[in-house]
Amino acid sequence: xxxxxxxxxxxxxxxxxxxxxxxxxxxxxxxxxxxxxxxxxxxxxxxxxxxxxxxxxxxxxxxxxxxxxxxxxxxxxxxxxxxxxxxxxxxxxxxxxxxxxxxxxxxxxxxxxxxxxxxxxxxxxxxxxxxxxxxxxxxxxxxxxxxxxxxxxxxxxxxxxxxxxxxxxxxxxxxxxxxxxxxxxxxxxxxxxxxxxxxxxxxxxxxxxxxxxxxxxxxxxxxxxxxxxxxxxxxxxxxxxxxxxxxxxxxxxxxxxxxxxxxxxxxxxxxxxxxxxxxxxxxxxxxxxxxxxxxxxxxxxxxxxxxxxxxxxxxxxxxxxxxxxxxxxxxxxxxxxxxxxxxxxxxxxxxxxxxxxxxxxxxxxxxxxxxxxxxxxxxxxxxxxxxxxxx
Numbered sequence: 001x002x003x004x005x006x007x008x009x010x011x012x013x014x015x016x017x018x019x020x021x022x023x024x025x026x027x028x029x030x031x032x033x034x035x036x037x038x039x040x041x042x043x044x045x046x047x048x049x050x051x052x053x054x055x056x057x058x059x060x061x062x063x064x065x066x067x068x069x070x071x072x073x074x075x076x077x078x079x080x081x082x083x084x085x086x087x088x089x090x091x092x093x094x095x096x097x098x099x100x101x102x103x104x105x106x107x108x109x110x111x112x113x114x115x116x117x118x119x120x121x122x123x124x125x126x127x128x129x130x131x132x133x134x135x136x137x138x139x140x141x142x143x144x145x146x147x148x149x150x151x152x153x154x155x156x157x158x159x160x161x162x163x164x165x166x167x168x169x170x171x172x173x174x175x176x177x178x179x180x181x182x183x184x185x186x187x188x189x190x191x192x193x194x195x196x197x198x199x200x201x202x203x204x205x206x207x208x209x210x211x212x213x214x215x216x217x218x219x220x221x222x223x224x225x226x227x228x229x230x231x232x233x234x235x236x237x238x239x240x241x242x243x244x245x246x247x248x249x250x251x252x253x254x255x256x257x258x259x260x261x262x263x264x265x266x267x268x269x270x271x272x273x274x275x276x277x278x279x280x281x282x283x284x285x286x287x288x289x290x291x292x293x294x295x296x297x298x299x300x301x302x303x304x305x306x307x308x309x310x311x312x313x314x315x316x317x318x319x320x321x322x323x324x325x326x327x328x329x330x331x332x333x334x335x336x337x338x339x340x341x342x343x344x345x346x347x348x349x350x351x352x353x354x355x356x357x358x359x360x361x362x363x364x365x366x367x368x369x370x371x372x373x374x375x376x377x378x379x380x381x382x383x384x385x386x387x388x389x390x391x
Contacts (some may be wrong), residue, residue, distance in 0.1 A: 007042040009112035014121035018047050018087045020054050021068045023284030024211065026075055028312050031191045032117060033081060035378035043084065044107060045076060049122060050090040056275060065089055069097045075281055113391055116161065123160050134389045135161040136188065140168025140178065140309055141301040145223045147181035158183055163389040170308030170330045177305045188385050190312035191378035197319040199289045207249035209287065210296035211274050211313060214260040228301045235297035235327065243268035245351045248358060250295055253277050253287065288316055293323040293357060306330035319372030323364040325353045335375055340367030
C-alpha cells in the first residue's frame with residue numbers, strides 16, 4: 001500500500017513463514033496479509049521468536065535463517081510486501097532481516113493490533129503494549145487441554161490476548177467435548193484469496209490428491225483418561241481399501257517414508273514426494289489445481305472431540321474448484337455439504353461421495369468454487385474476525 005495512502009491502521013500478522021518455509025504455510029499467511037491490505041489496513045508480517053528455524057535441506061532445526069529468509073522474502077515482496085516484513089531471531093547469534101531492528105520496535109509502538117496466527121509468537125513487553133492482541137488458533141485441542149490441566153504457560157499466553165479465535169468452530173459449544181478452562185473461544189476459519197486459485201484446467205482422469213505428513217511423533221496428548229493422537233497414519237490406515245472400491249485414482253504427497261510407501265503400493269495408492277511439491281509456491285498451487293479433487297483425513301485430536309475444524313489446504317482445493325471429501329470433525333454444522341464438499345465417517349461414505357462427484361463433476365466443481373468464495377473468501381473471513389475482535 002503506498003505510504004501516502006490513508007489506511008484504517010497498522011496490523012501485524014505474526015506467524016511461522018520463516019520458521020517453516022513450505023508452500024502450504026506460505027499461502028496460509030499470504031491470505032491474511034492480502035485480505036488485510038484489501039480491507040484498507042497497512043499489513044506487516046513479523047516473526048520475532050526464540051525458536052530455531054526448520055531447514056528443509058537438512059530436515060532439521062538450524063540457527064541459520066539465511067536460506068529461509070531468502071526463499072520467503074522474495075515471495076512476500078512479489079506480492080507487494082517489500083519493507084513490510086521482518087524476521088528477528090531472538091536466540092544467540094540470531095539476526096534481524098527485512099526491517100531494521102529500530103523500525104521493528106517503532107512498528108510495535110505504532111501498530112493498532114496484531115493477529116497471532118497459529119499462536120506462534122511468544123509475547124514480550126513490546127508486544128503486550130500493542131492495543132489489540134488477537135489469538136488465532138489453527139489447531140484446536142492442545143491449548144484447551146493444557147489450560148484445563150492448569151498449565152501455567154498456556155494460561156498466561158491465552159490471557160495475554162484480548163480475543164481468542166479457533167479454527168475449531170465448535171469449541172465451546174455443547175456438541176464439542178473439549179474443555180474451555182474458562183476462556184471464551186470464537187469461531188473462525190482460514191481466509192482464502194480466491195483469485196490466486198482461479199484456473200480452467202481439465203482434470204479428466206486426474207487423481208484425487210492431498211499433501212500430508214504420514215506419521216508425526218511427540219504431539220499425542222492425554223485428556224480425560226484417554227490418549228488423543230496427532231498423527232494421520234492412524235486415520236488413513238482405516239481407509240486403505242478405497243482404491244479397490246472405486247474406479248478413481250488416489251495420490252498422496254508425503255515425505256520420504258519407505259514403509260508407508262510399501263503399504264500404499266500394496267493397496268493401489270499412488271504417492272509422490274511432498275517436500276518437492278511444498279518447496280515451491282507455484283508447484284504447490286499447480287498440484288492442487290491439477291487434481292481431480294481432494295481426499296483427506298483429519299487428525300484424531302480434531303475428530304473425536306467434534307471440534308468443527310476444517311483444513312486451510314482443503315479450503316484452497318475448494319477455491320480452485322476442486323471437490324473435497326474429508327473426514328467429519330463436526331464442520332458440517334457450519335459448512336454446506338453434499339455438493340462440492342463431502343464429510344465422511346466410513347469407507348462407504350467416501351465411495352458414495354467419489355461416485356457422486358465423478359457422475360456430476362462439473363456441478364460439484366462449481367459448487368466447490370462457490371463454497372470457497374462464499375465461506376472462505378479472504379476479505380469476508382478477516383473482516384468478520386476483526387469486527388468481533390473490536391476493530
